[in-house]
Amino acid sequence: AQKITQTQPGMFVQEKEAVTLDCTYDTSDQSYGLFWYKQPSSGEMIFLIYQGSYDEQNATEGRYSLNFQKARKSANLVISASQLGDSAMYFCAMRVLGDDMRFGAGTRLTVKP
Amino acid sequence: DVKVTQSSRYLVKRTGEKVFLECVQDMDHENMFWYRQDPGLGLRLIYFSYDVKMKEKGDIPEGYSVSREKKERFSLILESASTNQTSMYLCASRMTSGGTTGELFFGEGSRLTVL
Numbered sequence: 001a002q003k004i005t006q007t008q009p010g011m012f013v014q015e016k017e018a019v020t021l022d023c024t025y026d027t028s029d030q031s032y033g034l035f036w037y038k039q040p041s042s043g044e045m046i047f048l049i050y051q052g053s054y055d056e057q058n059a060t061e062g063r064y065s066l067n068f069q070k071a072r073k074s075a076n077l078v079i080s081a082s083q084l085g086d087s088a089m090y091f092c093a094m095r096v097l098g099d100d101m102r103f104g105a106g107t108r109l110t111v112k113p
Numbered sequence: 114d115v116k117v118t119q120s121s122r123y124l125v126k127r128t129g130e131k132v133f134l135e136c137v138q139d140m141d142h143e144n145m146f147w148y149r150q151d152p153g154l155g156l157r158l159i160y161f162s163y164d165v166k167m168k169e170k171g172d173i174p175e176g177y178s179v180s181r182e183k184k185e186r187f188s189l190i191l192e193s194a195s196t197n198q199t200s201m202y203l204c205a206s207r208m209t210s211g212g213t214t215g216e217l218f219f220g221e222g223s224r225l226t227v228l
Contacts, residue, residue, distance in 0.1 A: 009153070033213035045203065045219035052213065091155060095213045100146070100171075103156040 002027040004094050004104035011109050013082045020067070021077040021107045023092030032096040034075040036066065039089040039106075048090075051075060082111045116140070119204050119220035126227050132191040134223050136204030143209040145187035146217065147171075147179060150201040159202075162187055163209075194227045201225075 003026040013019035025034065036048040051059045051066045059066040067076040079086055092104040120135035138145065144163050148156040148171075158171030160179040168179050176198060180188045187206075191198055201224050205217035 004155075006155075031213055033215075035216060037219075043201070043222040043224075045205070045217070047216040047218075050214065050216060093156075095215075097213055100158065100161055101217060102158065102172075103148075105153055105155040 002029070002032070002094055002096055002099070002102055004092050004102055006092055006104035006107050008107045009105075011107055013079075013109065013111055015084060015111055015113050016081055018078060018080045019082055019109065021079070021090050021092075021109065023075045023077065023104060025073050025075060025092075025094050027073075027094065027096055029096040032094055034066065034068070035093040035095070035101070036064070036075075036077045037091045037093065037103075038086075039091065041088070045091070049077070079109075084111050084113060087111045117204055117206055117218050117220040119202075119223045121223050122221060124223060124225045126194050126225065128195060128227055130194050130227075132194050132225065132227075134189040134191075134202055134204075134225070136187045136189070136206075136220055137185050138187075138206040138218070139185065140206060140208070140218065141184070142206035142218070143184070144207040144215075145181065146205040146207075147177075147187065147189045148203045148205065149173065150203055150222070156203060159189065191225075194225075196227050199225060199227045 032053045034051045038046045049061045065078045089106045117138045146161040147159040162181040178190045204220040
C-alpha cells in the first residue's frame with residue numbers, strides 16, 4: 001500500500017519569503033499522481049497543484065510549484081512570496097492506478113508579518 | 114460555482130446513537146468519498162463510491178456504513194456512535210477518473226462530538 005509522509009508538523013515563514021513544505025511518498029507503482037491541498041481555518045480543502053509521475057516538468061500554479069524528485073520519491077511544495085493568507089494546513093496526497101487518494105498527516109504553516 | 118454541501122457543520126451526539134452525515138454535490142460527479150480527519154493522522158479514507166448504489170471500503174470502514182441511492186447524495190452512517198468516532202468528517206466528490214488524475218472537491222466538513 002502506498003504511504004505519504006509529511007515530517008514537518010508546523011512551519012513558520014516570514015511574509016514575502018519563500019517556504020518549502022516537505023512530502024515523501026512510498027509506492028511500487030510506476031503510474032501515480034501527486035496532489036497538494038490547502039485547508040484554511042474555515043475547514044474546506046482547496047486543491048492547489050497536481051504532478052503526474054510521468055510529467056517531466058515540475059508543475060507550477062501561480063505562486064505554487066511542486067519540486068518533484070522521482071528518484072528520491074519526494075514532492076515538495078514551494079510557496080513563493082508568502083502572504084498572510086497562506087497560513088493554513090497543507091496536505092500532500094497521492095493516487096495510484098487502481099486505488100484512490102491517500103493523504104499525509106499535514107503541515108501547519110504560519111506566515112508571520 | 115461548484116459545490117459540495119455537508120448537512121451539518123457541528124453535531125453533538127450521545128454514545129450509542131445512530132448518526133447520519135449527509136453530503137450533496139451539484140457537479141454531476143460520479144465519484145464520492147468520505148474521509149475522517151484527526152490531528153497528526155491527516156485524512157483517512159472511510160468509504161467511497163464510484164457510482165450510484167456502489168460502495169467500496171476505504172482504510173477505516175469499521176463502525177461506519179454508507180448509502181448512495183442518488184448520484185448527487187452520499188450518506189455516512191454511524192450505526193452506534195462511540196466516543197472514538199469524535200472527529201472531523203469530510204465529504205468529497207470527483208468527476209469520473211480511471212487514472213491517477215482528478216482532484217477532489219471537498220465540503221466544509223462536519224465536526225462530530227460523541228459524548
